[in-house]
Amino acid sequence: MSTHKNLNLTLKVWRQKDQKAKGNMETYQVSDISTDSSFLEMMDILNEQLINEGKEPVAFDHDCREGICGTCSLYINGEAHGPGREITTCQLHMREFNDGDTIYIEPWRANAFPVIKDLMVDRTAFDRIMAAGGFISVNTSGNTVDANAIPIEKANADKAMDAATCIGCGACVATCKNSSAMLFVSAKVSQFALLPQGQVESAERAQNMVKVMDEEGFGNCSNTGACEVECPKGISLENIARLNREYLSGSVKK
Amino acid sequence: MSWVKQTFSSSIGRKFAMALSALFLMFFLLQHFAINFTSVFGDKTFNEISHFMGTNPLVQFALQPVLIFAVVYHFAMGFVLEAKNRGARSVKYAKNNGAANSTWFSRNMIYSGLVILAFLGLHFYDFWIPEINVKYIQGDMSGMHNGEFRYYEELVHKFQDPVRVGMYVLSFVLLAMHLLHGFQSAFQSVGANHSKYTPLIKKLGNIYAIAIPAGFIFIALFHHLTGH
Numbered sequence: 001m002s003t004h005k006n007l008n009l010t011l012k013v014w015r016q017k018d019q020k021a022k023g024n025m026e027t028y029q030v031s032d033i034s035t036d037s038s039f040l041e042m043m044d045i046l047n048e049q050l051i052n053e054g055k056e057p058v059a060f061d062h063d064c065r066e067g068i069c070g071t072c073s074l075y076i077n078g079e080a081h082g083p084g085r086e087i088t089t090c091q092l093h094m095r096e097f098n099d100g101d102t103i104y105i106e107p108w109r110a111n112a113f114p115v116i117k118d119l120m121v122d123r124t125a126f127d128r129i130m131a132a133g134g135f136i137s138v139n140t141s142g143n144t145v146d147a148n149a150i151p152i153e154k155a156n157a158d159k160a161m162d163a164a165t166c167i168g169c170g171a172c173v174a175t176c177k178n179s180s181a182m183l184f185v186s187a188k189v190s191q192f193a194l195l196p197q198g199q200v201e202s203a204e205r206a207q208n209m210v211k212v213m214d215e216e217g218f219g220n221c222s223n224t225g226a227c228e229v230e231c232p233k234g235i236s237l238e239n240i241a242r243l244n245r246e247y248l249s250g251s252v253k254k
Numbered sequence: 255m256s257w258v259k260q261t262f263s264s265s266i267g268r269k270f271a272m273a274l275s276a277l278f279l280m281f282f283l284l285q286h287f288a289i290n291f292t293s294v295f296g297d298k299t300f301n302e303i304s305h306f307m308g309t310n311p312l313v314q315f316a317l318q319p320v321l322i323f324a325v326v327y328h329f330a331m332g333f334v335l336e337a338k339n340r341g342a343r344s345v346k347y348a349k350n351n352g353a354a355n356s357t358w359f360s361r362n363m364i365y366s367g368l369v370i371l372a373f374l375g376l377h378f379y380d381f382w383i384p385e386i387n388v389k390y391i392q393g394d395m396s397g398m399h400n401g402e403f404r405y406y407e408e409l410v411h412k413f414q415d416p417v418r419v420g421m422y423v424l425s426f427v428l429l430a431m432h433l434l435h436g437f438q439s440a441f442q443s444v445g446a447n448h449s450k451y452t453p454l455i456k457k458l459g460n461i462y463a464i465a466i467p468a469g470f471i472f473i474a475l476f477h478h479l480t481g482h
Contacts (some may be wrong), residue, residue: 012348025348061385076353104349111344177352178339182265183260187380210266219342220335222363223439229355244266251261251358 007033007094010102011046013058016115019122021072023115025104035095039082040065040072041107042094043073059118065090067232070167073174074119075106080171080230083211088232089170108170112217117173123170125216125220126184133208134188147197165233172227178219183227184214186243187235193246203253206246272331273443275324276436282460287466290473292407301403308385308405309395311465329371336364359435366432373425380412413477422474426467433463 008031014044016023030049033042040062047057063071072089082092097103105119113121138144153161166187173181189206192198198205221240228237261267289307293300301478307313359366388394397403412417438457441447446455 014348023345038478075347078347078349079354083354106347106349109343109345109347111342123278150450156341175355177356179342180265180339210264214265217342218265219339220269221340222269222360223435223442224356224360226352226355237442238447238452241442241445244270244443245445247264247266248261251267254257 005035005099006031007035007097007099007101009033009042009097009100012102012104013046013119014106014115015058015118016078016107018117019114025106029182033094035093035097037094038065038090039074039094042088057062059120061118061120062090068167070169072124073108073169073171075104075174077104080108080175081169081232085229086232087236088167089134091232100234108174110170110173112179112181113170113173121170123168125218126168126181128181128216129181129209129212131183132212133201133205136192136197137203138197150196152195160191163187163194163235163239166191166231167218167233168234169232171230171232173218175187175226175230176219176221177224177226178222180221180227181213181216181218182221182229182240182243183235183237185209186239189243189246190239193242202246203250205250206243207250207254209251210243210247228238262436263268267330268335269396269443272328272335275328275331276440277444278320278324279328280433280437280440282324284467285331285464287469290409291469293406294473294476297403298404300409301397301405304405305397305403308389308397329367332367334366357435359431360439363432363435366428369428370432371423373421373429376418376421380418381408384408410477410482413474414481416478419478423471425446426471430463430467433467437462 008029011028011030012025013028014023015026021198028046028050030042030046033045037045040060043058043060050057061073063069066071067088067090070088072081074081074089076089076092081087081089084092107113107115107119108121108123110121112125113123116122164187166184168184170181171186172183173179176182184216189209192205193202223237223240225237228235262271266473289300289303293301397405397453399407438456441452441455441459446452
């Protein structure tokens with residue numbers, strides 16, 4: 001890991017004009033990159049360079065740049081969000097790389113996440129899964145009960161909160177050898193299944209969300225655990241076991 | 255009963271069924287090992303248990319069909335799921351570092367499974383098909399050959415061929431790799447994952463995955479090397 005010297009890097013970047021284009025890896029050189037810059041700042045420098053050369057800049061997703069919005073993606077050197085643990089790409093810094101490195105930068109790969117352009121993918125499949133069951137029924141007519149008025153076991157509240165930290169970035173799908181969305185769906189099911197407010201739809205929620213998940217073309221979970229390791233929020237495989245229980249019990253109840 | 259069909263054709267239902275068949279197969283493997291292990295101590299007990307297992311109606315007509323169904327389902331669905339999973343990512347990564355986040359065993363269950371399938375072919379050719387032939391086609395349920403039980407003699411005879419023993423050893427090494435992921439994975443798939451007991455399941459899984467195949471290898475080598 002370098003700490004002082006600025007970096008000269010070779011970048012292998014996926015370029016794809018639009019959703020229908022074939023796409024290919026392009027090689028770029030960037031030089032004098034500060035080890036204090038973030039990975040996305042390095043991408044910004046590459047894009048300025050490309051614009052100055054009269055070339056099309058690389059399209060990539062980003063928004064908050066502080067690891068909470070779930071917009072950034074990028075498969076860096078064979079890992080979702082790069083080599084760090086429990087960080088998003090925007091929290092990855094160039095000090096993780098060495099001078100002279102070749103860095104592969106690719107979009108999330110899954111048929112359910114089609115490439116829109118270059119490194120941007122369409123993750124609306126997640127939205128459709130959420131629309132199928134990722135909600136609770138609450139009376140909003142002015143008689144809403146304060147959520148804190150309902151006693152909840154501390155352990156369950158903590159687990160629900162942990163599950164709710166999922167930012168829906170899709171790293172689980174990108175890293176899974178089967179392109180399975182099970183960790184995402186399990187986090188969303190768990191954050192409701194663990195709380196009393198989520199019980200109204202509990203018998204149907206997992207059923208409906210898994211149905212859409214399967215229809216969207218995500219693969220099957222084979223418990224490799226890669227998703228848990230690469231997840232920027234450390235969502236546990238315990239949630240997938242809970243999803244399995246919720247789904248199976250729901251199939252008997254309904 | 256369309257809900258049953260719907261459940262077991264979903265991604266979670268299939269993985270649940272894979273896990274149930276796996277749990278049954280692991281239990282079967284344990285009892286198979288226990289019976290085979292008696293052969294190390296001589297022919298008497300092994301012959302008696304083999305004859306009981308080979309002629310008991312409950313074992314033959316209740317448990318054996320379940321076993322055949324579990325084996326066929328586990329392999330067939332394994333291939334179906336593998337094909338579907340591969341199809342879920344048409345464009346592969348130029349660079350993918352799977353070793354950074356998962357074990358080789360977990361990512362290559364299809365290959366260890368294929369070796370186990372090839373081994374099963376040999377195993378059926380060696381033992382199961384001749385057994386079915388003698389008992390149910392020729393109708394000889396006595397289990398006798400030249401006035402003695404034939405099971406121990408057949409077992410020892412098969413292990414005299416060094417090529418067969420080599421294939422046997424290789425297959426069980428691959429089975430160990432399959433089980434190193436498969437044991438704990440089966441529990442996860444049926445929804446059993448908790449910080450209280452999952453570490454224990456993983457430890458038991460590692461012990462089972464290494465001890466049982468190593469035990470089968472020991473039995474094969476024992477008969478090969480001692481000649482009885």
